[in-house]
Amino acid sequence: MVMFEKVLIANRGEIALRVLRACRELGIRTVVVYSSADADSLPVRLADEAVRIGPPASRRSYLNAAAIVEAARRTGAQAVHPGYGFLSEDADFAEICADNGLTFIGPPPQVMSALGDKSTARALMLEAGLPLPPGSVQTLPTVEAAAEVAAGIGYPVIVKAAAGGGGRGMTVVRRPADLARAYARTRAAAQAVFGDDRVYVERYLTDARHVEVQVLCDAHGAGVHLGTRDCSVQRRHQKLVEEAPAPGLSAATLDAIAATALRGVLGVGFTGAGTVEFLVDDEERFHFLEINCRIQVEHPVTEMITGVDLVHEQLHVAAGVPLRLRQSDVRPHGVAVECRINVEDPARGFAPTPGRLTRFTPPGGPFTRVDTHGHVGYVVGPHYDSLLAKVAVWGPDRTLALDRLERALDEFDVDGPGVRTTIPFVRRVLDDPTFRKAAHTTALVDRLLAASAPAPPPPPPRAAGRPCRPAAVAAAPPAARPAPRSDSLDHQPGRTR
Known part of the structure; x- marks a missing residue:
């Protein structure tokens, strides 16, 4: 098998840089596409070639399939690496790549399409013998159907978009009286964001652990798992802290989750790097959630405990090379913990705080990785x-790994006018006694936020003889996204060579 000579990276930021470095290590030339907002970014500076594909709006740049494919054809790229987010799990884009003679570095379009639809994925995994949370396997076309399922499984429930992903398209419902509104709102949001308003309902586990399994499969029917990760520290279904292996669970449970995940992906013909996600309750019963058909943000912690370069393996598998690992070759060692440094203000509901960085000194030291x-x-x-940024550390045990991460965060110096980061909040997580004991669940962040929230102001005095009635405010659904179009391409060959 011959490795690619040139790969186009259809992404931005730290993941574009991560893929670029892996390609360079394998002797593969790189093309980075970028929007005008990213013209001076590090991936653009370091790429062998860079092609501007549009203005800042994602739908006219990083979601513009026509412009990306044209950039690949113009530069002679043989393959497209989508990173995560944007078009990374878009089966139509993968098919467009194939139609234009480009290798999409990910699963086949038909597999991605089946697994990208949460309802279809649930049905496939149920057939493969994976345990599901109580709820509907098929989508629910009416609120009456949703109410019937919810009544059968009991509240709280969660209404989920069949085409959802990235923590979007989900609404938790705690009372029957709130279901109709949540159902309508979730469908409207799903239509606006994903172009697909189908939803399903499942039981919402309030005190659960979010555990996922990293898998690698080739096109020849072979596959391995690389152990588990815990991603329970989340806000609004977006992860903040991840670690490998998942702590606080028995070895038997971890082995069972990993073996079950591998069985599920092999049964549907998955290829490449993917992640199978589960919820684990307080009795260590685990329930299938979804399969992500891409590299994950948190992949560094798996790499640190296994020594396996997941992006290298993605490239080899996409080139048709048989999997270079057997399960006996995977020997996890120690503990790795990663935290995401987002430019957000936790005190204002994690609102983004964009701005120019006037100070930026990432941490260093032994067993410390910063992407x-x-x-x-x-x-x-x-x-x-x-x-x-993502700060990941390794230690021979969890205590040292957490202490090492605290030390790294103390060293991280980042500032700019108006810029705030999640570093102070991550420190609160690391200091939390339940987190330190690995007894935390997905409810941890909400508990910390509730503990720091200011007391609500007292109600204004009511005028004599006049009843005080709150005004009803109706939230309008997001506007539908216009269809993407191809913008002019600005090709910059040989920027660094």
Whole structure:
């Protein structure tokens, strides 16, 4: 098998830089596409070639399939690495790549399409013998159908978009009286964001652990798992702290989750790097959630405990190379913990705080890894995800790993006018006794936020003889996203060579 000579990276930020470095290590030339907002970014500076594909708006740049494919054809790229987010799990884009003679570095379009639909994925995993949370396997076309399922499984429930992902398209419902509104709102949001308003309902586990399994599969029917990760520290279904292996669970449970995940992906013909996600209750019963058909943000912690470069393996598998690992080759060692440094203000509901960085000194030291595209002078804009850096550390045991991460965060110096980061909040997580004992659940962040929230102001005095009635405010659903179009391409060959 011959490795690719040139790969186009259809992403931005730290993941574009991560893929670029892996390609360079394998002797593969790189093309980075970028929007005008990212013209001076590190991936653009370091790429062999860079192609401007549009203005800052994602739908006219990083979601513009026509412009990306045209950039690949113009530069002679043979493959497209989508990173995570944007078009990374878009089966139509993968099919467009194939139709234009490009290798999409990910699962086949038909597999991605089946697994990207949460309802279809649930049905496939149920057939493969994976345990599901109580709820509907098929989507629910009416609120009456949703109410019937919810009554059968009991509240609280969660209404989920079948095409959802990235923590979006989900609404928790705690009372029957709130279901109709949540059902309508979730469908409207799903239509606006994903172009698909189908939803399903499942039981919401309030005190559960979010555990996922990293898998690697080739096109020849072979696959391995690389152990578990815990991603229970989340706000609004977005992860803040991840670690590998998942702590606080028995070895038997971890082995069972990993083996079950691998069985599920092999049964549907998955190829490449993917993640199978589960919820684990307080009795260590685990329930299938979804499969992510891409590299995950938190992949560094798996790499640190296994020594396996997941992006290298993605590239080899996409090139048709048989999997270079057997399960017996995977020997996890120690503990790795990662935290995401987002340019957000936790005191204001994690609102983004864009701005120019006037100070930026990431931590260093033994067993410390920082994945970032930031630098002094870098402008964190308002157009994209606010992730600035990922700090990951390794230790022979969890106590040292957590202490090492605290030390690394103490060293991280980042500032700029109006810029705030999640570093102070992550420190609160690391100091929390339940987290230290690995007894935390997905409710941890909400508990910490509730503990720090100011007391609500007293109600205004009521005028004599006049009843005080709150005004009803109706939230309008997001506007539908216009169809993407191809903008002019600005090709910059040989920027660094």
